[in-house]
Amino acid sequence: MCPAVWPCLGHGGLSNPVIGNINLPKWGVNMDMPTPDARVLARKARIVACLQQVLPQDAVIHEVAETRAYECDALTAYRCAPMAVVLPACTQEVSEVLKICHREGVPVVPRGSGTSLAGGALPTEDCVILGVARMNAVLETDYDNRVIRVQSGRTNLSVTGAVEPEDFFYAPDPSSQLACAIAGNIAMNSGGAHCLKYGVTTNNLLGVTMVLMDGTVIEIGGAHLDAGGLDLLGLICGSEGQLGVVTEATLRILRKPEGARPVLMGFDDPEVAGACVSDIIRAGVLPVAIEFMDRLCIRTSDNFANAGYPDCEALLIVEVEGSEAEIDAQLAQIVDIARRHDPVELRESRSPEESARIWLGRKSAFGAIGQINDYMCLDGTIPVSELPMVLRRIGELGREFGLQVGNVFHAGDGNMHPLILFDANLPGDLEKCEALGAEILKLCVDAGGCLTGEHGVGIEKRDLMWHQYTPADLEAQMAVKDVFDPSWLLNPAKVFPLDASESRRGSKRAAELVGDARA
Amino acid sequence: MDIAQTESEMAACVAGASGPVAIRGGGTRGLVLPGEVLTTSGLVGVQLYEPGALTLVASAGTPVAEIETLLAAENQQLAFEPMDHRALLGTSGAPTIGGVVAANVSGPRRIQAGACRDFMLGVRYVDGTGAVIKNGGRVMKNVTGYDLVRLMGGSWGTLGVLTQVSLKVLPRPQAQATLCVPDCDMAQAVKTMSVALGSPFEITGAAYVTDRAEVLLRIEGFSGSVAYRTGRLIDLLDRLGAVELRAEGAASGAIWKAIRDVEAFAGQPGDVWRVSIKPSDAPLIAPRLKADALLLDWGGGMIWARVPAGTDLRARIGQMSGHATLVRADPETRARLGMFHPQPAPLATISAGLRARFDPRGIFNTGLMDRHQPLGV
Incomplete structure (x- = not known):
């Protein structure tokens, strides 16, 4: 649920950090990328020529000035122009591209719309970026079976846009939904504010057409509700573009509810707000969204958006759906529960205007924080019951590091979004911020949660995987990649700690290149 | 083989296995698999239940009934409504949560709430080498590494022995009602269910009982809301013909339990198949089955078919988008036809590759999902 992070980066002192084999000073957070393969770089001309044979001229980008447009995703502190960029228009073209890259031993980094906050689409110097942006067609809408089939480059919001005239919608709603592509949603198993009721991408994806690294096209699932055999669809969702390139997706669409309205509640104590969330859920109400903001975020976003938020320690926005009468009944029940927790404010929306005003501050929270500072947005998830402890500990850690942390998050499902404020122009501040971020994410894991709820691991949280998983756990995951992509060429330097994946990336690539040289 | 009482004992059992093992939960599926039986019956108990967080963590061998009782006390439930196979298959024993997860067992509410796999938050399992692996956890949103949680769901024990599962639970609806649209042929029935499922009124069950030619629709929630939506x-449906309120409360519950468990086929002769398809294909595919009895669930997307023993239903269907699973048959038929639909070559290769990695010796539930592959032991 957050738009671009670090909005001021790129204009400040870190505008042109070089990655690759150059180490930035770190507080134990390693964002390095593997050394580019000189043998691949040496064959750039030949590789580009091969790609140009299977794609239209304008679909292969290789001039250095132009490839720079793809040097980063929304984790803008880390940049590296790729060797080339391809923009195929269909499954067949994707297959041709991958066959070439497979044969030539070129790493491929798939890219949706480049909105990843975790560096999921960060290139390496020796890679080909495979962008799906030109594959944005709706292939089929089927209201009788409540599915839509789209090319994977289509943006999330425009999927809903395609079925809105019939009052249907596609449920996952990451806050980047105006820009983000379905391909990236599948890669990161994206969620959004409404997933408490509707689930995340994996719960709404019924089928894919996917191209494996060797060019093989596979079809999994379809318009039926359970794909046969092992749950490969579930495996692909959230695999960060490491198992294959999804080119088409069959998505579940739902009829829009008759209406929706929120209630806003303010509390003097975050722990009380947490208890209120728990009581609402226990009462059997299932809101579509429960959003939480702490004092820093309340004040910042209220100053920015003038939403009229109360001056308090914690704010909840709880939204329910249904007919007018159903909404009234649910809100009455929720308000009843909230009153038992002595709220400092209770504001039930009575109209679309009031609803918009309640949501206004929440929706502008990230932008508002960005106005006052650079910030880094985290994405750890915790058991809801650990909320008070985790909030307290985040405050303590922030003081230890001398950095402010604001908290905005999806309280219903425990998906936190701590925002660490820092100054990109102050030498060492980014590193300090990253180190604090790592401590907060470890805290989430120690509290029974995980490193990332919906943004993905990318490069950002790679090394922290050791904190959540044992070597055997990681080995089991990497074994999956061995099956789908034995040569480890698809987005190889992401998700897994580099030291864990090194033997796979290194030796196999080398062996392949030796084989290639002999041929 | 001794009954493992802990995860580490289970790991030792697997590591020490010298040949194929047949993993068994409650033994209610009537499967006979080669090798020594490895039961999860010693792995029981609920480790964590937080009603305010909608989260439950239990050992794999915990009886489903025990979990449902625990949840009911807090007005919660397993929303994916797992079926109880005992009556249909004529088996005994107690269904376990590990068995439900391993087979991704999902009932009528699958159309609205999701399948078992959609409620899985985390797993712990023992792989074929005897290593204990965890994936996921107990939180609702988690993209930390690959999602082996869903992979284990529905893998029928062919990738590992589940030792513990974490599940999302949901509030139990306060009220429910069942509507009936009588006198529908199959095409009308599927159209009617489609109209209902395409409405904003949150249908949680849509079935077609062919022998009575009636469509049944379930609505659940707070009582005022159920009355309103009903x-x-x-x-809405009046335009398509007569509609009546068939049942409310417990009587409605009984109707959907019967559909969930396919009670109509219990004790009746013949094999039972379950065919998963695009709902609108049902009127095209159902006649090809030439079944003795049919029951349509999931708005037409799930056909339960009872056919004479030994029938190769997949041959009768021919080309289809979807798959047919053999749920009840004698061992000879099971061996001849296989329980699961054959997969296209590239998918079968991937599945075989995954099995080879998770269970390198090929000892788990051999021949169940990999009948076209050579056995490893």
């Missing part, structure tokens, strides 16, 4: 749905 009324609106009757208005």
Whole structure:
């Protein structure tokens, strides 16, 4: 649920950090990328020529000035122009591209719309970026079976846009939904504010057409509700573009509810707000969204958006759906529960205007924080019951590091979004911020949660995987990649700690290149 | 083989296995698999239940009934409504949560709430080498590494022995009602269910009982809301023909339990198949089955078919988008036809590759999902 992070980066002192084999000073957070393969770089001309044979001229980008447009995703502190960029228009073209890259031993980094906050689409110097942006067609809408089939480059919001005239919608709603592509949603198993009721991408994806690294096209699932055999669809969702390139997706669409309205509640104590969330859920109400903001975020976003938020320690926005009468009944029940927790404010929306005003501050929270500072947005998830402890500990850690942390998050499902404020122009501040971020994410894991709820691991949280998983756990995951992509060429330097994946990336690539040289 | 009482004992059992093992939960599926039986019956108990967080963590061998009782005390439930196979298959024993997860067992509410796999938050399992692996956890949103949680769901024990599962649970609806649209042929029935499922009134069950030619629709929630939506749905469907309120409360519950467990086929002769398809394909595919009895669930997307023993239903269907699973048959038929639909070559290769990695010796539930692959032991 957050738009671009670090909005001021790129204009400040870190505008042109070089990655690759150059180490930035770190507080134990390693964002390095593997050394580019000189043998691949040496064959750039030949590789580009091969790609140009299977794609239209304008679909292969290789001039250095132009490839720079793809040097980063929304984790803008880390940049590296790729060797080339391809923009195929269909499954067949994707297959041709991958066959070439497979044969030539070129790493491929798939890219949706480049909105990843975790560096999921960060290139390496020796890679080909495979962008799906030109594959944005709706292939089929089927209201009788409540599915839509789209090319994977289509943006999330425009999927809903395609079925809105019939009052249907596609449920996952990451806050980047105006820009983000379905391909990236599948890669990161994206969620959004409404997933408490509707689930995340994996719960709404019924089928894919996917191209494996060797060019093989596979079809999994379809318009039926359970794909046969092992749950490969579930495996692909959230695999960060490491198992294959999804080119088409069959998505579940739902009829829009008759209406929706929120209630806003303010509390003097975050722990009380947490208890209120728990009581609402226990009462059997299932809101579509429960959003939480702490004092820093309340004040910042209220100053920015003038939403009229109360001056308090914690704010909840709880939204329910249904007919007018159903909404009234649910809100009455929720308000009843909230009153038992002595709220400092209770504001039930009575109209679309009031609803918009309640949501206004929440929706502008990230932008508002960005106005006052650079910030880094985290994405750890915790058991809801650990909320008070985790909030307290985040405050303590922030003081230890001398950095402010604001908290905005999806309280219903425990998906936190701590925002660490820092100054990109102050030498060492980014590193300090990253180190604090790592401590907060470890805290989430120690509290029974995980490193990332919906943004993905990318490069950002790679090394922290050791904190959540044992070597055997990681080995089991990497074994999956061995099956789908034995040569480890698809987005190889992401998700897994580099030291864990090194033997796979290194030796196999080398062996392949030796084989290639002999041929 | 001794009954493992802990995860580490289970790991030792697997590591020490010298040949194929047949993993068994409650033994209610009537499967006979080669090798020594490895039961999860010693792995029982609920480790964590937080009603305010909608989260439950239990050992794999915990009986489903025990979990459902625990949840009911807090007005919660397993929303994916797992079926109880005992009556249909004529088996005994107690269904376990590990068995439900391993087979991704999902009932009528699958159309609205999701399948078992959609409620899985985390797993712990023992792989074929005897290593204990965890994936996921107990939180609702988690993209930390690959999602082996869903992979284990529905893998029928062929990738590992589940030792513990974490599940999302949901509030139990306060009220429910069942509407009936009588006198529908199959095409009308699927159209009616499609209209209902395409409405904003949150249908949680849509079935077609062919022998009575009636469509049944379930609505659940707070009582005022159920009354409202029932009324609106009757208005909506009235255009298509007569609609009546068939049952409410416990009587409605009984109707859907019967559909969930395919009670109509219990004790009746013949094999039972379950065919998963695009709902609108049902009127095209159902006649090809030439079944003795049919039951349509999931708005037409799930056909339960009872056919004479030994029938190769997949041959009768021919080309289809979807798959047919053999749920009840004698061992000879099971061996001849296989329980699961054969997969296209590239998918079968991937599945075989995964099995080879998770269970390198090929000892788990051999021949169940990999009948076209050579056995490893």
